[in-house]
Amino acid sequence: MTDYKNLKLIATSSPHIRGSETTQGIMKDVIIAMLPALAFACFNFGLRALTMTAVSVAGCIFFEWLYRKLMKKHQSVQDLSAVVTGMLLAFVSPVQIPYWMILIGDAFAIIIVKQLFGGIGKNFVNPALAGRAVLLASYAGSMTSWVDPAVNKAALFGSNVDIVTAATPLSYMKGTDPAALAESFGNLTGTYSVGQMFLGQIGGSLGEVSALMLIIGGVYLIWRKVINWQTPAAYIGTVAVLTFLFPKAGSSLDWMLYSIFGGGLMLGAFFMATDYATSPVTKKGQLIFGVGCGLFTVLIRYFGSYNEGVCYSIMVMNLFVPFIDKYTKPVRFGVVKSDKKEGAAK
Amino acid sequence: MNIGKQLKEGLLTQNPVLVQMLGLCSTMAITTSIMNGLGMGVSVLIILTAANVVISAIRKIVPDKIRIAMFIVVIAGFVTCVDLLLQAFFESIAASLGVFIPLIVVNCIILGRAESFSYKNGVGASFFDGIFQGLGYTLVLLAMCFIRELLGAGTLAGFRIIPEQFPIGILTLPVGGFLVLGFLIAAMQWALSKSKEGK
Structure with a gap:
């Protein structure tokens, strides 16, 4: 018999229906999605890609643990978000930078950008990108010299001096003088075929080189419903349309393909721009966000002083997220337009 | 006239930069090397004391x-x-400080102390107020210079401490100025709230 007299009505606020996803589960999916790119990085740059990623992940976990310990807050290392940050920061750095350098980036990303603002979900820009921006501003030389994947991979473990550095595809696509640009773009298309660009047998940051592997990871994330297709599609689509319409050299199609397969566009679009804390909530907002990222990327690549604009474009759009969210707020269920106007008039 | 209280206010509880948040512009702009900070701090200290006395x-x-x-x-x-x-x-100091010396005219610390202290208090108290507030400002500048020059450029007063490839260059940029100042303000507020709790 139910004891009706002592039965209490427990009133709690919504949500009453809870999904089974956890932060840890989502982060696990993201890590799985990054593994193909990591595997390709090992194939392309040798084992140092793996050790670099491992050091970066260990650094992020350590700094997250340390901050939480020192500030006497509950430990949040087990949600795996620090692992993702560590992997991403390694992915956007050149493979041959010294280990201490990536640890400085880790410390900045985790302590200053993430934890000082309240930890997971409260950071206003992507921690890994902020870490990269700090490294780029502090160690411009190391952060912009890229290893030629054709050199002996074992040499990467040794001293840095005998490494052959190579220009990235994007640096062939930079310039203001049309004749010189046409020539260097011709060199690029001569050196690397579109297939090589797509596979990733090119110079560049550790995890950004292989468009194919990143697309595999991205499709996995979309299939697992970890990310929506809106942001990456809008981002890559905008860059593709703009570079197709306004090629600076060569044929429109060539220029477009080399633009979207070179540099960190795929990595940024699938793994950085889709970070929950720093991207809009609504699908409409995510479309706007992606278009904005694409626009800024092309503007920086065309008119800025850097070859690559993915990092800064995503960081700039991160700052617009509160506004995008504000103006794409869906209408409340049951509210019709005339009601809304009346409400505004009052 | 209570010199001990004024000293404590100038250096800690009413520190012009870290508590009153005055003179932040010059604090951010010139604290990239110890010599700059010392030159700026002493200049402000002298001007603040003299202006306080005359006003x-x-x-x-x-x-x-x-x-x-x-x-x-x-x-x-x-x-x-x-x-x-x-x-x-x-x-050399005049050259590296450049326009920031003439800009002391509009430094909020000096105008702020004139309005809030020396216009209402006697000459003696104003003299010590100028010295202590100036000292508070100078010490914050030196702390910021120390952190930014050591970690950002790897030198102290021009002498190399950390080998050239290691320093975190971003600390000498304006971003680093905001960061270091933020950390100092946070540390100060933390220390002040701790000492209040203790009482």
Whole structure:
């Protein structure tokens, strides 16, 4: 018999229906999605890609643990978000930078950008990108010299001096003088075929080189419903349309393909721009966000002083997220337009 | 007149930069090397003390309505003196501080102390207020310079401490200025709240 007299009505606020996803589960999916790119990085740059990623992940976990310990807050290392940050920061750095350098980036990303603002979900820009921006501003030389994947991979473990550095595809696509640009773009298309660009047998940051592997990871994330297709599609689509319409050299199609397969566009679009804390909530907002990222990327690549604009474009759009969210707020269920106007008039 | 209390206020509880948040512009701009910080800090200390004394001395004959204009005239006079003296005797410091020495005229610390302290207090108290507030400002500048020059450039007063490839260059950029200042303000607030709890 139910004891009706002592039965209490427990009133709690919504949500009453809870999904089974956890932060840890989502982060696990993201890590799985990054593994193909990591595997390709090992194939392309040798084992140092793996050790670099491992050091970066260990650094992020350590700094997250340390901050939480020192500030006497509950430990949040087990949600795996620090692992993702560590992997991403390694992915956007050149493979041959010294280990201490990536640890400085880790410390900045985790302590200053993430934890000082309240930890997971409260950071206003992507921690890994902020870490990269700090490294780029502090160690411009190391952060912009890229290893030629054709050199002996074992040499990467040794001293840095005998490494052959190579220009990235994007640096062939930079310039203001049309004749010189046409020539260097011709060199690029001569050196690397579109297939090589797509596979990733090119110079560049550790995890950004292989468009194919990143697309595999991205499709996995979309299939697992970890990310929506809106942001990456809008981002890559905008860059593709703009570079197709306004090629600076060569044929429109060539220029477009080399633009979207070179540099960190795929990595940024699938793994950085889709970070929950720093991207809009609504699908409409995510479309706007992606278009904005694409626009800024092309503007920086065309008119800025850097070859690559993915990092800064995503960081700039991160700052617009509160506004995008504000103006794409869906209408409340049951509210019709005339009601809304009346409400505004009052 | 309570010199001990004034000293504590100037350095800690009413520190011009970390608690009153005055003079942040110059704090951010020039704290990239110890020598700059020392030059700027001492200049402000001298100007602040002299201006405090003069404003306190003439406070009874200055009409209320034009007092701000009077403050600026007095401050500008001392700033001009210090600017010329620096150019004459410390040419390198004058060159590296550049426009920030003339800009002391509009430094909020000096105008703020004139308005809130020396216009209402006697000459003696104003003199010590100038010295202690100036000291508080100088110490914060030196702390920021120390952190930014050591970690950002790897040197201290021009001597190399950390080998060239290691320093975190971003700390010498404006971003680093905001970061270091933020950390110092946070540390100060934390220390002040701790000492309040203790009481």
